[in-house]
Amino acid sequence: MTAQILDGKATAAAIKSELATRVAALKERGITPGLGTVLVGDDPGSHSYVRGKHRDCAQVGIASIRRELPADATQADVEAVVRELNEDPACTGYIVQLPLPKGLDANAVLELMDPAKDADGLHPVNLGRLVLGIDAPLPCTPNGILELLRRHGVQTRGAHVVVVGRGVTVGRSIGLLFTRRSENATVTLTHTGTRDLSTELQRADIIVAAAGVPHLVKPGDVRPGAAVLDVGVSRTEAGLVGDVDPGVAEVAGWLSPNPGGVGPMTRAMLLANIVEAAEKAAGGAQI
Numbered sequence: 689m690t691a692q693i694l695d696g697k698a699t700a701a702a703i704k705s706e707l708a709t710r711v712a713a714l715k716e717r718g719i720t721p722g723l724g725t726v727l728v729g730d731d732p733g734s735h736s737y738v739r740g741k742h743r744d745c746a747q748v749g750i751a752s753i754r755r756e757l758p759a760d761a762t763q764a765d766v767e768a769v770v771r772e773l774n775e776d777p778a779c780t781g782y783i784v785q786l787p788l789p790k791g792l793d794a795n796a797v798l799e800l801m802d803p804a805k806d807a808d809g810l811h812p813v814n815l816g817r818l819v820l821g822i823d824a825p826l827p828c829t830p831n832g833i834l835e836l837l838r839r840h841g842v843q844t845r846g847a848h849v850v851v852v853g854r855g856v857t858v859g860r861s862i863g864l865l866f867t868r869r870s871e872n873a874t875v876t877l878t879h880t881g882t883r884d885l886s887t888e889l890q891r892a893d894i895i896v897a898a899a900g901v902p903h904l905v906k907p908g909d910v911r912p913g914a915a916v917l918d919v920g921v922s923r924t925e926a927g928l929v930g931d932v933d934p935g936v937a938e939v940a941g942w943l944s945p946n947p948g949g950v951g952p953m954t955r956a957m958l959l960a961n962i963v964e965a966a967e968k969a970a971g972g973a974q975i
């Protein structure tokens with residue numbers, strides 16, 4: 689069997705065209721949504737990611753607000769930019785690109801953000817709302833994974849999802865989405881302390897590999913026909929390497945590749961959070 693591709697690039701393009709329609713409707717009411725990015729330091733990967741985001745904004749008609757700080761910026765410098773974006777009416781929502789350079793306290797920066805402008809869904813208040821089931825911006829990567837499955841007709845109801853990796857942006861939060869009544873999946877969260885990862889993985893209908901360990905998930909770990917999402921990425925001498933061994937494509941029923949899978953979906957969900965925040969601020973979508 690060769691897995692069917694969960695095509696994040698094409699799916700993100702479809703979502704962006706839907707969002708462009710909603711942005712046009714907002715503009716007719718005199719509202720232009722604006723996405724802010726705060727980028728500290730000169731990590732090439734972070735710069736490339738932020739560039740991609742502004743390209744996305746241009747495609748759907750969202751205004752871009754860029755703030756760049758040097759690698760030696762102080763905590764006070766970063767916090768001043770966050771306060772400024774909190775107050776800026778042109779900024780509907782924004783993100784602080786992570787990781788911040790060493791010595792800066794990312795959690796303190798996140799706490800300072802206006803939760804209503806948190807485009808990443810990573811503010812402690814919004815993560816708390818997710819736990820409580822209160823409407824809030826959702827974390828972009830988990831939300832993108834669910835949307836990718838939904839748009840390819842992969843059932844989550846009753847499915848056993850095995851997540852690898854307990855990072856805040858994916859592993860810690862994705863179970864909260866998958867276990868909502870609307871998804872009704874059962875979730876196992878695995879990590880480096882898991883005793884027999886392969887046995888856990890073999891039980892999965894859906895595998896979310898978000899550990900950042902090159903080719904961690906092998907063909908023998910995957911039940912034939914399972915859906916496998918390659919989320920983690922590592923920079924190696926051989927270039928960018930995902931968490932899923934290429935041989936998995938011969939066993940899985942569905943495969944979200946990396947690149948071309950969850951990355952573009954993450955960016956699309958970021959735009960969706962911006963559009964939703966702008967519609968909310970304007971008193972709801974009026975279609």
Ligand SMILES: Nc1nc(=O)c2c([nH]1)NC[C@@H]1CN(c3ccc(C(=O)N[C@@H](CCC(=O)O)C(=O)O)cc3)C=[N+]21
Binds near residue numbers: 784828
């Ligand atoms: N506050 C914050 N929010 C984030 O969401 C966040 C972050 N910090 N820091 C870094 C990680 C990483 N991340 C990526 C998202 C999309 C691609 C992406 O679109 N990748 C393309 C390839 C690269 C491209 O085409 O530009 C792909 O997978 O096909 C990559 C990486 C978001 N992150």
Ligand SMILES: [Mg+2]
Binds near residue numbers: 903904905906
């Ligand atoms: Mg292994």
